Amino acid sequence: EVLLLESGGGLVQPGGSLRLSCAASGFTFSDYVMNWVRQAPGKGLEWVSTISVRDFSTHYADSVKGRFTISRDNSKYTVYLQMNSLRAEDSAIYFCAKSGSLQLWRDFDYWGQGTLVTVSS
Amino acid sequence: QSVLTQPPSASGTPGQRVTISCSGSSSNIGSSVVHWYQQLPGTAPKLLIYSNNQRSSGVPARFSGSKSGTSASLAISGLQSEDEADYYCAAWDDSLNGHVFGTGTKVTVL
Numbered sequence: 001e002v003l004l005l006e007s008g009g010g011l012v013q014p015g016g017s018l019r020l021s022c023a024a025s026g027f028t029f030s031d032y033v034m035n036w037v038r039q040a041p042g043k044g045l046e047w048v049s050t051i052s053v054r055d056f057s058t059h060y061a062d063s064v065k066g067r068f069t070i071s072r073d074n075s076k077y078t079v080y081l082q083m084n085s086l087r088a089e090d091s092a093i094y095f096c097a098k099s100g101s102l103q104l105w106r107d108f109d110y111w112g113q114g115t116l117v118t119v120s121s
Numbered sequence: 122q123s124v125l126t127q128p129p130s131a132s133g134t135p136g137q138r139v140t141i142s143c144s145g146s147s148s149n150i151g152s153s154v155v156h157w158y159q160q161l162p163g164t165a166p167k168l169l170i171y172s173n174n175q176r177s178s179g180v181p182a183r184f185s186g187s188k189s190g191t192s193a194s195l196a197i198s199g200l201q202s203e204d205e206a207d208y209y210c211a212a213w214d215d216s217l218n219g220h221v222f223g224t225g226t227k228v229t230v231l
Contacts (some may be wrong), residue, residue: 105213107171
């Protein structure tokens with residue numbers, strides 16, 4: 001059974017930092033692209049970032065480029081999202097999602113339950 | 122900011138057919154495949170349809186997807202009360218070099 005468990009969310013002041021983790025199990029982690037997607041309260045889904053399999057290439061939404069960094073540790077079956085210079089508009093539930101293959105354009109076939117990030121003074 | 126446009130709401134009575142549209146451009150739907158997700162209230166999204174028209178494992182046959190040019194559609198035939206949820210389309214965008222989601226459609230079963 002594929003499981004994705006996010007952690008690291010919480011309350012942080014504007015300008016602060018948080019590091020989210022997503023622990024994966026139930027599949028060969030190193031064979032799949034991994035992603036982060038967020039959803040602000042009462043709003044729609046917004047793609048945040050993607051990390052590839054072979055060259056660990058990274059992709060970011062314009063709204064987080066230069067502030068967020070995605071990384072993965074295949075030995076620990078974990079993907080991370082380092083979030084710096086946080087703003088109020090970054091407040092959202094952050095979902096970790098597994099892609100359907102090693103291709104960047106594939107669907108997100110499994111999702112975690114999400115971790116809540118609140119940016120407020 | 123969503124790049125793919127969906128109607129904010131759709132509704133039908135049990136047993137009816139409901140269709141949700143998703144409009145994009147040549148850099149996303151026009152050059153890539155479309156995926157559809159269902160999000161029940163208070164839960165994580167779930168993959169419904171991938172690669173335009175392929176049902177994900179366990180998804181009932183009443184859900185179907187199609188794509189033509191820069192638009193895509195999700196159809197729910199034989200609408201059931203448990204289909205009441207938010208639905209999102211998504212695709213890879215070559216210009217943005219990332220994924221884009223639709224604005225989302227809330228389906229209500231009357």
